[in-house]
Amino acid sequence: MxxxxxxxxxxxxxxxxxxxxxxxxxxxxxxxxxxxxxxxxxxxxxxxxxxxxxxxxxxxxxxxxxxxxxxxxxxxxxxxxxxxxxxxxxxxxxxxxxxxxxxxxxxxxxxxxxxxxxxxxxxxxxxxxxxGVDTVAGVPDVMRGEEIQVFGALRLMQRRDGLLVLPGTHSKWVQVQDGVITRFKTFMTGELFALLTRHSILSRTTDVQASLNETAFVQGVQRGLRDEALGHLLFGVRALSLFDTLDPARSSSYLSGLLIGQELRDMRPAPGDTVALIGNDALALRYRLALAQLSCDTVVFGDEATWAGHQAVQTHLTETAA
Amino acid sequence: MxxxxxxxxxxxxxxxxxxxxxxxxxxxxxxxxxxxxxxxxxxxxxxxxxxxxxxxxxxxxxxxxxxxxxxxxxxxxxxxxxxxxxxxxxxxxxxxxxxxxxxxxxxxxxxxxxxxxxxxxxxxxxxxxxxGVDTVAGVPDVMRGEEIQVFGALRLMQRRDGLLVLPGTHSKWVQVQDGVITRFKTFMTGELFALLTRHSILSRTTDVQASLNETAFVQGVQRGLRDEALGHLLFGVRALSLFDTLDPARSSSYLSGLLIGQELRDMRPAPGDTVALIGNDALALRYRLALAQLSCDTVVFGDEATWAGHQAVQTHLTETAA
Missing domain, CATH: 3.30.420.300 (2-keto-3-deoxy-galactonokinase, substrate binding domain)
Structure with a gap:
């Protein structure tokens, strides 16, 4: 045996x-x-x-x-x-x-x-x-997947308040107060960037393969912070290229800055705020640069926010079942 | 004989x-x-x-x-x-x-x-x-072809002052004072509409073939007049469709209203102003509806503005040569 x-x-x-x-x-x-x-x-x-x-x-x-x-x-x-x-x-x-x-x-x-x-x-x-559109003020907003990242990042920060940004195709800005998501806003920033650099007149003079030019990006952010319609700011990219003052390598960074600057103008984070960024390093760098223009600090999370959120759900289920 | x-x-x-x-x-x-x-x-x-x-x-x-x-x-x-x-x-x-x-x-x-x-x-x-972008305020604007239409329309109106709009792929708003074009601004409105309805996520829920729905268009204008980023307003079109409050037939009109509303917000024509529209009837109708939201009257010109402008050049050349 x-x-x-x-x-x-x-x-x-x-x-x-x-x-x-x-x-x-x-x-x-x-x-x-x-x-x-x-x-x-x-x-x-x-x-x-x-x-x-x-x-x-x-x-x-x-x-x-x-x-x-x-x-x-x-x-x-x-x-x-x-x-x-x-x-x-x-x-x-x-x-x-x-x-x-x-x-x-x-x-x-x-x-x-x-x-x-x-x-x-x-x-x-x-x-x-x-x-619905029958009440003009009544336009909804939605998110799926970002909510768990937000709660995960809060858990990792051990915070119950804050402004969090999830950059991407449809960037989300999420406001949390005392552990409650009070409001959030979506911006089609990544999708607009892709549309404009692939299909618009700007595609001819924009090199999306170029690496980030921080100066041109910040110039775009500063201009995007202005109270002007995006449709006009975008034509400015075209006009700058016509006068040879914006080459294709910088155009991509400038355009990205315009779009992110418009997000900042809309959300108006307060100077001194620490904004949590949840996303890949390349996007996080852009938002960090942009938020620095408004004297905001940033803290960055990647995938770990997602999995921390999932774990927090499991913990909550276990605790409430006990 | x-x-x-x-x-x-x-x-x-x-x-x-x-x-x-x-x-x-x-x-x-x-x-x-x-x-x-x-x-x-x-x-x-x-x-x-x-x-x-x-x-x-x-x-x-x-x-x-x-x-x-x-x-x-x-x-x-x-x-x-x-x-x-x-x-x-x-x-x-x-x-x-x-x-x-x-x-x-x-x-x-x-x-x-x-x-x-x-x-x-x-x-x-x-x-x-x-x-250039080295001075953030220094972004140029350009037009070609619209200038002759503007002077033609002024001639037809027998006016030397006014705000004129030339809707299109790249809409132009032109300010004239005492016969002088003092400033103008371009908006990529038509191009954005085409990009969004052809290539974006909104294309799935927008029927560009649908005829103008004036109610949905005006609701879009009202929302476009708000101080919010276009990227967010556009995502609202998506969100409204998710909740079945904006069907594809109305979505096209609403989206058009958003984009034109953003032009109006930027240009802020004064109530009571008469704005001259130079363009085809379908576009002129949209701008007339939009401008009515700001209590502006409109007068519409088509091709005749172009040819009146050309004739005015010839007259000027003849007179100055004489």
């Missing part, structure tokens, strides 16, 4: 993972496996956003991409991002602002468990009023 | 034409032949803008499209529009504002006569300062 090896005692390294956390956006899919001790033990990033999945194909895509992790029987699987939209796996209705973290957790959209693992989708958030 | 018909006496209808007037733009080419008595006797519109002509092909394109009219020996041929740009037949340097009609006429760019017909290109106009 002594020939038969006995299994080693079940130690922490063998415990079931605590959490399978997934951010499933429009064009990308990222997941992490968080071990029993709360550390990320595996990461995965795939170019399989919800646009790449057939409407009835989410369950099978999920098992295809994360089946091996599911077999490790994590205590919970949480999904955030556009996966909770009408075009996703299951719609998780927007949580209306003002809303705190507890409201977000109460409004998780639960899916049928897979292999015994409970699965929930984090809802997006909306800003009322929802009066 | 009585069998041989005698030619009719040479009447006014047989006199040489007074003027061959051509507006040669980026994508279109329009010309009129103005008879000895100052009336348009022939019109021509061709889809042969300067983009369709090889850099050394302008002289032959000109003769190809207007050779038959040249044979009638008009006293003068005038060209306006992008034909005078660096990409055109011959560059006619911008006339810096403030500039009056006499400055425009003094700065015509003369080409070699063709078949004995003197040919001149009307210069564009520029707004200083031309400091």
């Amino acid at each position: 002594h020939d038969i090896p006995t299994p080693p005692p079940r130690g922490p390294q063998d415990a079931h993972p605590r959490l399978l956390a997934i951010d499933w956006g429009t064009t990308s899919l990222r997941g992490v496996l968080i071990g029993a001790h709360g550390r990320i033990v595996a990461r995965r990033a795939l170019p399989h956003g919800i646009l790449h999945v057939a409407p009835d194909g989410f369950a099978s895509a999920f098992e295809q991409h994360f089946g091996d992790w599911l077999e490790q029987a994590p205590a919970l699987c949480l999904l955030s991002g556009m996966i909770g939209s009408r075009q996703g796996w299951q719609e998780a209705p927007y949580c209306p602002c003002p809303a705190g973290f507890d409201a977000l957790c109460r409004n998780l959209a639960w899916l049928p468990a897979v292999g015994g693992v409970p699965i929930a989708i984090v809802p997006g958030m909306s800003v009322a009023p929802l009066g | 009585h069998d041989i018909p005698t030619p009719p006496p040479r009447g006014p209808q047989d006199a040489h034409p007074r003027l061959l007037a051509i507006d040669w733009g980026t994508t279109s080419l329009r010309g009129v032949l103005i008879g000895a008595h100052g009336r348009i006797v022939a019109r021509r519109a061709l889809p042969h803008g300067i983009l369709h002509v090889a850099p050394d092909g302008f002289a032959s394109a000109f003769e190809q499209h207007f050779g038959d009219w040249l044979e009638q020996a008009p006293a003068l041929c005038l060209l306006s529009g992008m034909i005078g740009s660096r990409q055109g037949w011959q560059e006619a340097p911008y006339c810096p504002c403030p500039a009056g009609f006499d400055a425009l006429c003094r700065n015509l760019a003369w080409l070699p006569a063709v078949g004995g017909v003197p040919i001149a290109i009307v210069p564009g106009m520029s707004v200083a300062p031309l400091g």
Whole structure:
């Protein structure tokens, strides 16, 4: 009998993972496996956003991409991002602002468990009023995926107040007071930059491959802070190139500065404010430079904000169930 | 002898034409032949803008499209529009504002006569300062082709003052005081509308073929008049569609209203002002509706402003030569 090896005692390294956390956006899919001790033990990033999945194909895509992790029987699987939209796996209705973290957790959209693992989708958030265009003041705003990053960054900062910016295709500015998201605003900044540099007359005189020119960028920010219509500021990029005062390498930075400057003008962060930036380093650098024009400090978070937010949800669920 | 018909006496209808007037733009080419008595006797519109002509092909394109009219020996041929740009037949340097009609006429760019017909290109106009991005305030503005329409419309109105708008791909707002163009501003309104409805996320929920919905358009104008960044107002179009409060047919009108509302916010015409609109009826209707929100009246001109401007140049040349 002594020939038969006995299994080693079940130690922490063998415990079931605590959490399978997934951010499933429009064009990308990222997941992490968080071990029993709360550390990320595996990461995965795939170019399989919800646009790449057939409407009835989410369950099978999920098992295809994360089946091996599911077999490790994590205590919970949480999904955030556009996966909770009408075009996703299951719609998780927007949580209306003002809303705190507890409201977000109460409004998780639960899916049928897979292999015994409970699965929930984090809802997006909306800003009322929802009066539609029949009341001009009543234009809503929405986000999906950013809310979990905001709560994650707050947790990492151990703060309950602040202004947070999530730059990107549709940049979000989020105001938090006493742990509650009181309001937020979306700007189509990244999408406008892409449209203008790919399809507009400015594309002929703008080199998007050029590296950031900080001087031209800041000049764009300063001009974007002016009370002038964007449509006019954009034509200025054209006019400057006609007079050979803005070469294609600097044009890209200047244009980016204009668009980000317009965000700042709209949001008007106060001098001395510390603004939290959640995004990649390249975008964070631009917003740091822009915010410095208004004497604002910045602190930068990357993916860790997302996963900290997912973990905070799990902690909240455990605590409220206890 | 009585069998041989005698030619009719040479009447006014047989006199040489007074003027061959051509507006040669980026994508279109329009010309009129103005008879000895100052009336348009022939019109021509061709889809042969300067983009369709090889850099050394302008002289032959000109003769190809207007050779038959040249044979009638008009006293003068005038060209306006992008034909005078660096990409055109011959560059006619911008006339810096403030500039009056006499400055425009003094700065015509003369080409070699063709078949004995003197040919001149009307210069564009520029707004200083031309400091480049090194002085943030120093962003120039330019126009080519609109200046002649402005002076033509003023002539038709028998006015020497006013605010004039030339809607289009790059809308121009032009301020005239005592016969002098004191300043003007360009807005990439038409180009932004095309970019957004063709290539952006809004294209999915916007039906550009839908006819104008005046209510939705005015709601867009009202919102565009707000002190908010365009990038945010545009995302509002998306958000409204997500909540099914803006259907694709109305979305197009609302989006158009947003963009035009932003022009109005920037230019701030005074209540009670009469604004002259130079453009096609469909665009003029939109600006009329928008300007009515600010209690401004409008008067509308079409092509006749262009040709009146050309005729005014000829008259000025004749008078100053006399």
